[in-house]
Amino acid sequence: MSPDPARGIDQDPARRPGVPAEKPPHSQPHARNVAQMRQDGRPTGVGETRTPVFGTAQPPRGLSGRLRAAAYAIPEHYARHWMLLILADRVDVLESRVRRRPGMAVVAGAGALLGTLALARALGRR
Amino acid sequence: MKALAYQGPKHVEIVTKPDPRIEHAGDAIVRVTRAAICGSDLHLYHGLVPDTRVGHTFGHEVTGVVQEVGRAVTTLRPGDRVVVPFNISCGSCFYCERGLTANCDRTNPNSQIVGGVYGYSHLTGGYDGGQAEYLRVPFADSGPFKIPDDMDDESVLFLSDILPTGYQAAEMGEIKPNETVAVFGCGPVGLFAAKSAWLMGAGRVIAIDSVDYRLQFARRFAEVETVDYAQVDDVVAHLREMTDGRGPDVCIDAVGLEASGSLMHRALGVTMLQAGAANVLQWAIGAVRKAGNVSIIGVYGPPWNLIPIGVAMNKGLTLRGAQCSVRRYMPHLLEHIRAGRIDARAIISHRLPLDDAPKGYHMFANKQDDCIKCVLLPNGGLA
Numbered sequence: 001m002s003p004d005p006a007r008g009i010d011q012d013p014a015r016r017p018g019v020p021a022e023k024p025p026h027s028q029p030h031a032r033n034v035a036q037m038r039q040d041g042r043p044t045g046v047g048e049t050r051t052p053v054f055g056t057a058q059p060p061r062g063l064s065g066r067l068r069a070a071a072y073a074i075p076e077h078y079a080r081h082w083m084l085l086i087l088a089d090r091v092d093v094l095e096s097r098v099r100r101r102p103g104m105a106v107v108a109g110a111g112a113l114l115g116t117l118a119l120a121r122a123l124g125r126r
Numbered sequence: 127m128k129a130l131a132y133q134g135p136k137h138v139e140i141v142t143k144p145d146p147r148i149e150h151a152g153d154a155i156v157r158v159t160r161a162a163i164c165g166s167d168l169h170l171y172h173g174l175v176p177d178t179r180v181g182h183t184f185g186h187e188v189t190g191v192v193q194e195v196g197r198a199v200t201t202l203r204p205g206d207r208v209v210v211p212f213n214i215s216c217g218s219c220f221y222c223e224r225g226l227t228a229n230c231d232r233t234n235p236n237s238q239i240v241g242g243v244y245g246y247s248h249l250t251g252g253y254d255g256g257q258a259e260y261l262r263v264p265f266a267d268s269g270p271f272k273i274p275d276d277m278d279d280e281s282v283l284f285l286s287d288i289l290p291t292g293y294q295a296a297e298m299g300e301i302k303p304n305e306t307v308a309v310f311g312c313g314p315v316g317l318f319a320a321k322s323a324w325l326m327g328a329g330r331v332i333a334i335d336s337v338d339y340r341l342q343f344a345r346r347f348a349e350v351e352t353v354d355y356a357q358v359d360d361v362v363a364h365l366r367e368m369t370d371g372r373g374p375d376v377c378i379d380a381v382g383l384e385a386s387g388s389l390m391h392r393a394l395g396v397t398m399l400q401a402g403a404a405n406v407l408q409w410a411i412g413a414v415r416k417a418g419n420v421s422i423i424g425v426y427g428p429p430w431n432l433i434p435i436g437v438a439m440n441k442g443l444t445l446r447g448a449q450c451s452v453r454r455y456m457p458h459l460l461e462h463i464r465a466g467r468i469d470a471r472a473i474i475s476h477r478l479p480l481d482d483a484p485k486g487y488h489m490f491a492n493k494q495d496d497c498i499k500c501v502l503l504p505n506g507g508l509a
Contacts, residue, residue, distance in 0.1 A: 006467040017457075071177075079430070082429045095180075
């Protein structure tokens with residue numbers, strides 16, 4: 001038995017804030033529909049239900065961006081939506097390394113090319 | 127400003143980014159005083175969450191001081207101290223009106239399955255997080271909770287996520303008086319789930335992990351019985367033996383997709399044949415008594431996991447899982463903290479300046495230096 005003196009203080013489900021999980025509809029105090037309101041007062045574009053502030057701290061770019069665009073064109077109940085996103089993440093990391101160290105990328109690329117040529121030559125001698 | 131930025135799996139750096147600005151009438155800018163590293167940040171850190179982009183700033187457990195507010199914000203003023211829920215919620219959509227702020231329909235244009243979250247990939251909306259000097263807080267009237275003058279930031283920091291998350295985990299178990307509750311995982315969420323189980327009247331709480339210092343801490347902090355699953359042949363059978371052969375009434379999965387303990391699940395997770403390792407969920411379903419409850423608060427990624435759903439059906443289990451809708455728990459849990467019933471700050475094992483965040487991630491991920499919880503101090507303060 002717990003020595004905790006507070007044991008059972010929330011034993012009554014009525015004291016638990018998440019019971020029931022889904023409450024009767026009720027707006028939170030002070031909550032208003034500000035989704036359509038820009039800071040500069042301009043109206044949100046026609047048909048644009050979400051302003052540009054929603055999401056995209058890092059806009060998609062490069063090959064990974066194209067993969068992400070392709071992924072988001074596929075509904076998320078398909079596994080390929082997720083697989084493409086995971087692939088895009090790995091490509092993004094490679095792209096970022098190339099951007100940060102282009103010299104290293106050239107050396108790595110040249111090394112890979114030479115390695116491939118050497119392998120092909122070795123296989124050709126068999 | 128200085129901010130943490132993801133560079134690839136197991137690689138984060140501190141970089142300089144433009145200061146966030148008010149982009150929307152409902153925004154606020156918060157100067158971050160405390161930003162914790164969450165266990166779920168490790169899923170991002172390990173590159174396991176889809177659409178985690180290079181340059182992304184993590185961090186969804188934040189306290190700070192309001193620096194600036196948008197013209198539509200009515201409840202906050204510059205200078206207010208706030209604790210920010212990890213969910214970004216509009217407060218007025220179908221789900222927010224029903225208290226389900228984790229399911230907000232307006233804050234995540236990228237997915238239908240989850241609402242917006244700070245610093246948690248573009249899968250949850252693509253918002254930069256709070257492991258930075260400043261944070262932009264959308265829908266500032268709906269999310270942030272003002273810190274009462276008699277409370278310090280660290281005492282309430284974990285109202286942002288892990289305390290309500292642990293509490294909700296216990297709540298989803300629908301614990302009845304004197305029931306036996308098994309909590310898998312002695313990380314921060316597991317610790318708070320165990321504490322909450324006592325508050326809800328559990329008669330016995332058993333915590334399961336394999337990291338010795340965490341098991342020791344759980345015994346001390348949450349006064350639980352512990353099981354080191356690595357020291358028993360079969361954790362499911364062991365839990366049954368401890369409970370008259372029936373199994374615990376409630377099992378809580380507070381681990382999620384990075385579970386250890388099963389070679390098969392690890393191998394399938396690494397090869398992406400399932401989204402991480404789901405063996406804790408398998409254990410929970412196996413161990414819980416027939417007609418018992420399994421509460422899933424550990425994070426699992428899409429698209430699928432191997433779990434014994436037929437066992438769950440035949441045993442007549444109730445499975446419940448949800449991201450925590452943090453906002454509705456904050457006032458209630460604040461009172462528990464204020465009354466001394468939960469000493470949330472007691473789990474902080476490390477306080478680090480923002481510059482040392484990469485070290486903090488490495489330490490937390492590798493369970494070094496008896497790390498329970500790392501808190502970053504982006505704008506200085508107690509070190």
